[in-house]
Amino acid sequence: MKLKVQKLGSSAIIRLPTKVLKKLNIKIGDVLLVNLNDHKLKLHVQKPKYKLADLVLEMDKSFPIIEEWESMPSVGKEII
Secondary structure: OOOOOEEEOOEEEOOOOHHHHHHOOOOOOOEEEEEEEOOEEEEEEEOOOOOHHHHHHHOOOOOOOOOOHHHOOOOOOOOO
């Protein structure tokens, strides 16, 4: 596959076809790591690794806090 280097503002870009994005499960906003070796460019997709504590810190502070949620009845197909 050939990709052309193009100008966008003061930057140079390459555009990845939708088929490539789907095949590699790359989404807009994903981070690609670049490795250079012997005039070869390798891109690696870096998927984020979430920690529950970090996600909780990002929550909207107006979100209601539910106490004793462990004792609430099941409402769907929860696995206990």
